Amino acid sequence: MRARLVLTVIHQEVEVIKNSNIIWGFLFLFICAARGDTEPVTIRGRITYVTVDQIYTDLGSNAGVEIGDTLHVLRRQEEIGLIVVTNIARKSSVCSPLVPTDVFQLGDLVILEKILPSSASTEDVPETEQEKPATEIKIKPPRQITQSGNLTYRSTLSKFSSNRSDIRHIGTLQYGLTITRPIQIRVRIYGRTILPQNRFTFYQARVSVGERSNRLYLLAGRVFTAEMAGLGATDGFLLRTRMTSNTSIGILGGFQPEPGSLAFDTNIKKVGGYLHYQQKGKILQWEGSIAGVGQYAANKVDREFIYLRLLGRIGKRLRLALNQTIDLDRKDILSSRGLFESTSNQISLRYNPYKTIVLSTRYSSRRQVIHQVTQRVLPDSLFRDELRAGWYNSILFSHRRIGTFQLGLNIRGRESSLTESLMAVFQYHSSPTAKRYSYTFQTSYLDNLILRGIRGLVGVNRDFKMGSVYSEYEYYSYGFGKQIGKYTQHTITTGLFWRVYSKLQVSVNGEYSLDADANLFYLFLGATYRL
Amino acid sequence: MSYTAIILMFLLAQQSQLTDLPCSSCHTSDNWTPLASPLPFNHDQTLFPLRGRHTKAACIQCHGGTTVTERHRFSAAETECNSCHMDIHYSDFGEDCQRCHDTESWVMDNWWRKHDLTLFPLTGAHRLLPCGDCHGAQFSRITGNLTTDCYDCHTQTLAEVISTGDHTENTDCIFCHNTRAWSPVDMSHHDYLFPIYSGNHKGTWTSCEAECHIDPNDYSNFSCGLNGVCHEHNESQTNSEHDDVGNYVYESQACFNCHSSGGGGD
Numbered sequence: 001m002r003a004r005l006v007l008t009v010i011h012q013e014v015e016v017i018k019n020s021n022i023i024w025g026f027l028f029l030f031i032c033a034a035r036g037d038t039e040p041v042t043i044r045g046r047i048t049y050v051t052v053d054q055i056y057t058d059l060g061s062n063a064g065v066e067i068g069d070t071l072h073v074l075r076r077q078e079e080i081g082l083i084v085v086t087n088i089a090r091k092s093s094v095c096s097p098l099v100p101t102d103v104f105q106l107g108d109l110v111i112l113e114k115i116l117p118s119s120a121s122t123e124d125v126p127e128t129e130q131e132k133p134a135t136e137i138k139i140k141p142p143r144q145i146t147q148s149g150n151l152t153y154r155s156t157l158s159k160f161s162s163n164r165s166d167i168r169h170i171g172t173l174q175y176g177l178t179i180t181r182p183i184q185i186r187v188r189i190y191g192r193t194i195l196p197q198n199r200f201t202f203y204q205a206r207v208s209v210g211e212r213s214n215r216l217y218l219l220a221g222r223v224f225t226a227e228m229a230g231l232g233a234t235d236g237f238l239l240r241t242r243m244t245s246n247t248s249i250g251i252l253g254g255f256q257p258e259p260g261s262l263a264f265d266t267n268i269k270k271v272g273g274y275l276h277y278q279q280k281g282k283i284l285q286w287e288g289s290i291a292g293v294g295q296y297a298a299n300k301v302d303r304e305f306i307y308l309r310l311l312g313r314i315g316k317r318l319r320l321a322l323n324q325t326i327d328l329d330r331k332d333i334l335s336s337r338g339l340f341e342s343t344s345n346q347i348s349l350r351y352n353p354y355k356t357i358v359l360s361t362r363y364s365s366r367r368q369v370i371h372q373v374t375q376r377v378l379p380d381s382l383f384r385d386e387l388r389a390g391w392y393n394s395i396l397f398s399h400r401r402i403g404t405f406q407l408g409l410n411i412r413g414r415e416s417s418l419t420e421s422l423m424a425v426f427q428y429h430s431s432p433t434a435k436r437y438s439y440t441f442q443t444s445y446l447d448n449l450i451l452r453g454i455r456g457l458v459g460v461n462r463d464f465k466m467g468s469v470y471s472e473y474e475y476y477s478y479g480f481g482k483q484i485g486k487y488t489q490h491t492i493t494t495g496l497f498w499r500v501y502s503k504l505q506v507s508v509n510g511e512y513s514l515d516a517d518a519n520l521f522y523l524f525l526g527a528t529y530r531l
Numbered sequence: 532m533s534y535t536a537i538i539l540m541f542l543l544a545q546q547s548q549l550t551d552l553p554c555s556s557c558h559t560s561d562n563w564t565p566l567a568s569p570l571p572f573n574h575d576q577t578l579f580p581l582r583g584r585h586t587k588a589a590c591i592q593c594h595g596g597t598t599v600t601e602r603h604r605f606s607a608a609e610t611e612c613n614s615c616h617m618d619i620h621y622s623d624f625g626e627d628c629q630r631c632h633d634t635e636s637w638v639m640d641n642w643w644r645k646h647d648l649t650l651f652p653l654t655g656a657h658r659l660l661p662c663g664d665c666h667g668a669q670f671s672r673i674t675g676n677l678t679t680d681c682y683d684c685h686t687q688t689l690a691e692v693i694s695t696g697d698h699t700e701n702t703d704c705i706f707c708h709n710t711r712a713w714s715p716v717d718m719s720h721h722d723y724l725f726p727i728y729s730g731n732h733k734g735t736w737t738s739c740e741a742e743c744h745i746d747p748n749d750y751s752n753f754s755c756g757l758n759g760v761c762h763e764h765n766e767s768q769t770n771s772e773h774d775d776v777g778n779y780v781y782e783s784q785a786c787f788n789c790h791s792s793g794g795g796g797d
Binding site for chain 2: 068084098152154160164226280315316352355399400404421423431448449450455457468472474479480483489493505507518520
């Protein structure tokens, strides 16, 4: 059925061929077919009748509509609801609303957006339907400009037993502007100000042209791509092009950003390219990429590496992720390493043997990376958080009524350390009761070279219509070396999260922490306004 | 771990079947819509239990698609945060947003708790520091080249004490200090080198210099009781006990080489 819409378009082009050069006509047909798998088409019609539970439209199979399609209903350019096609005729369809029918009126605009397959051929469509002209087909998204983002204000007060105190007022702005016509352009900015300095600083800004699913997709500004994760953010551009429905390539170029502002260092240049492949079947879905990345300073190699990434999912039971970074040390500055050195590896597996149980395991290993010119030292090119390296295992049990239990264990060894780090965490979150209460219990054990400690936390949360309140108590008993229980730390926390209305959220949090010879009071006030 | 083995396992496991949810998990027998309320389907049994604000989200926000078929391919929905949310940090802080944020709000109101779940919980003096003292201005070192090594932050302190000439150049601060204060010295980590707070030597010593570290200017010069303070280590008795040990010498370093855990039978 999907092919019919394409073919009605092709049929219109056939009429053109009759009056012009045959070769150009075939070429035109080829281009039309090629466009078919990339450009979403928009089919427009009207509501013709409304009953208590059904909506009738003038879009039928001739227009390419199928049973199961979801139509957007608009009035004065604003979407008012969705309807699903349940019965269909050539020139009309009967739909089931996904919102109460009283919002719909006769004459409301209905729109169906579809991405059409490229493998269509004229043999698929009966002759009678080929002769019928298509209903109005336009590539015209309903909205032209949309805005999104939020304004956040937060104020913190920290008061220490030593009579030191720290007060901060921070405002942040996250803003997005999307233009959908004639091509999709998105602008994103993020900035913050620390009051009362009243100096607003932009942290991030970028513009994107097109979408990732398009043949061409361009990002400019402070860009980042997961296919070249080890490179971090870059001030420059990323151009991605889709070669086939499964394969795409991307190139990146730019400079090293300065943290905390939009400035960048032109002495440190970054370039890279990647190949990405994905396959999404019903059972097996996977995607992988290989990237070659270089960073150069003072016209010399600062660092070059290859980054491999593979993500896969089998059914809904098994999920696998592999990441590997291989550094190229051309000048043998890192004397103990070879030309190709695997500097970071991660493999993670999640298995869902039963509906209620999720088993996870993740192994991460890495070596320190030293940039050859700038001498910057990164503990890791991929796993920037040293605290999470090691072998992590987790088992999660979740039941609708009982709640969720999770047991996790992380073991990490370091060549330079006398002992392995071990961290075990057990936590329980109850399901909300009829009175909307839910409870939390956490306990963890940590043993590493710095300290050995046991932590426990109990908490209660009460949801209400517009938010929630919570209260928690945490106990931490720790010691140094192989001791435990030499020191204790008690913390009481209580907080409120309140959605004043759909766009405004307020949160308040107070915390008091008492140690053997110090105490700390911390107050947090925050408000977020969604644009 | 061999990637080949993993990939083979991956391919073999393709025999797994995708089991679609029964319609009754969400729909009623009366009509397809509206969906049943409360929803019989338990999202907690998936790889992505719904918590916080996610419980308020419409199904279609995550289970998207241009057709009903696509939207009902539930397992195709991504579970990574950045598949739905824009990462304003550009992954500079990693891809695991839950280290700092939770599903209730992006605003961090109890960040202390998150730190307690790392391998570097904030205890003692670290609890009282402004974040920027370690993480740099505007949090430019949230992770990056920040490690759990003491001298990574205390470089200046170490340089200053070394310059006085009264301190070794040893960067393993934790063996003499703890996170609460530089002084008094805390030798709790001594057990990692030689057990004195546990085992045979627990409670048998009075001070560092009295029994073992006979040269207060050089703690690497130690005595295993061979200075006559520890009566059980007199030479004749010790020689007698080791007459069947090859290469035995009555010398402290040799004792330590064989008895590094402080036990007689090592």
